[in-house]
Amino acid sequence: MNKLVKLFTIFISAITLTLASISSSFAKVEGEYIVLGSAISLTGKYSSNGVHTQNGYNMAVERINKMGGVKVGGKSYKFEIIYYDDESNPKRAAQLAERLIKQDGVHYMLGPYSSGLTKAIAPVTEKYKIPMVEANGASRSLFTKGYKYLFAVLSPANQYLEVAIDLAVEKNGGKPVKIAQAFEQDAFSQDVRLGILDAAKRTGSTIIIDDKLPKELNDMAATLAKVKAVKPDVLVVSGHTKGALTAIRQISEMKVDVPMLAMTHCDAAKLSKQHGKKSEYALCASQWHKNLSYKDKFFGSGKKYDKDFKKEFGYAPPYQSAESSAALLVFKDAFERANSFDRDKVRDALKTTEMQTFYGNIKFGPGGQNVAKPMILFQVRCKGDVCENKVVAPTKWASDKFYHPIPKWSERS
């Protein structure tokens, strides 16, 4: 019996060793495949957005491969991605990044979901000099650390709601406004807050309520009671999906009247579906909307992407999927311009990226953030019981007029 166990152990270790040696030969490029690696949240608290990210990546891989792949040195290559589940845990994500690079021999990385996890992975990719194109880490602190191998296709978090303050000032006849704000205490929301502080300073506006929401919070009645008492011109809330849902629930229940309400994460929270008419007139920051007029040859327009994505995955693509797809387009473009698989050449090519995708224009600033694409704002508008997100700013893409001020609750049916 004992012998059998020993034999079995030897057998298993032999297999493991062979597998390990095979996988380490899986370098950057395997035959006709360019191998990319990504740690992604398939379980745990970010799992729904993790899946949106993965679907976005997969959709782009399939499309690029089908349309001729990546041409380097006169030969055509296909993309392939190795995924590991990071369980929504930053420590695990960093370990997996190490594993992808050291064991699987991956030379190019795609980002995980969320700023927190990107922050955990970036030092690892930086250490091994692995270029990473990420699509879901917007925190400003990612772009101030001097990372040389990190590129983000999305606009940084501090830009999310700055436009909303400008809009409020514009509606106030160019005069400064009174701002009430409530932000969760996490990297992303605090960056959004910094953006508001900048905008307030620039426009001479005053912040009359500045609440920080703890991350366990699911009741903001006290903040809203204060808002009711001091009557600001604009209320800004950012606390991920929980913040958005809690805010709308309690604003409608407590009948808080504000002329303007600006938020983040409305589409991730499925506000218009979960709260219906109660969420009407809420103004939401978004990285992307299908109605924007950007185009590329792989996905066509935003509308076409929306249609194809629905066909493939059975639901409308949130912006997390669109930006993830765009990350692959950026990689393809960089490989072809570098015309090499040398990591540093690819990195240099990434650095000089200047292109348009269905998701928006992409050009990287010195910190790696995308400086070519503005944030957009949409407003929830309802017809009968059906509510939709309508783009209202910037004016270039606005499909609908911004409705201001929000009618009082006593006048709403």
Place this chain on the structure above:
Amino acid sequence: MDFLIFKAPMLMVQASLDGILLGILFALIAYGMALQWGVMNIINIAQGDLVILGGYIAYTMYLAGIHPAWGVIVAPIIMYFVGVLLYKLVINKVVDRDLFISILATFGIAIVFQQLMNFVFGADVVVAQSEYGTTMLFDNSVTLPNSKIFSAFISVLYAVALVVYMKKSRLGRAIRATAQNARAAKILGVDTEKVYAATFGINAALCGIAGALISITLTLHPYVGLPYTVRSFMIVIVAGLGNLPAVAISGMGLGLFEEFADYILGTEFRIGAVFMLLVFILVYRRFKLSKKREYLK
């Protein structure tokens, strides 16, 4: 700015009412915890996760087109059986053991429940709509969501029913006897094994009711159970075991404390203040006990 609350008396009224209504709901969860803590000497870390599971039952009904308020009847029934099952699978092995073992075991249950709920219901934050509207007081300057009033009312109703049941029914007497002295109860013919299972079931049922109420008043997410565990732990520590009026009062007190901490210290210290209070109370209790030379049962 910080002391806005003292300038506007209506804010004071609003904060007090919000706090009390929320506190009653916490008290219901805490009562379940006190019950099984008293009877079985188990601190249930999974308490909050049982609450969230109850919430998801109501939410599932809401998705199926049934009004989520019916959850306050359906969720406790389902949760009772979940509780009994949990007892048979895990808890019966840790009753009468070291308190630390029960904390570990229930901590494990909490993790399993979180992951299962995440797997089944997804990681999105969800809400169920009651469409109960709002009650306006004092010329619209104080607004109370009817869903909160409803949840406080239901909590009181169930708590009263439970007290009566514990006093009058056979099982209630058996539970109280077991809590006082399990060995003596056993000698006198009480099937303590059954009593334990029923107690844990009743606790889970109370959590189910609270969860259904939370689905229409607050928000649900697989990982938000822990704050409910901590709050109920705290209420029980303050009120002591087996003392329902004290649990109710300390529940409302905690609700009030949270609301006022929010206004005076700032929203960011709301939960922190609760933890600080917990530390303070534990130290105070310890101090008092060492003076009296008694032991905490």
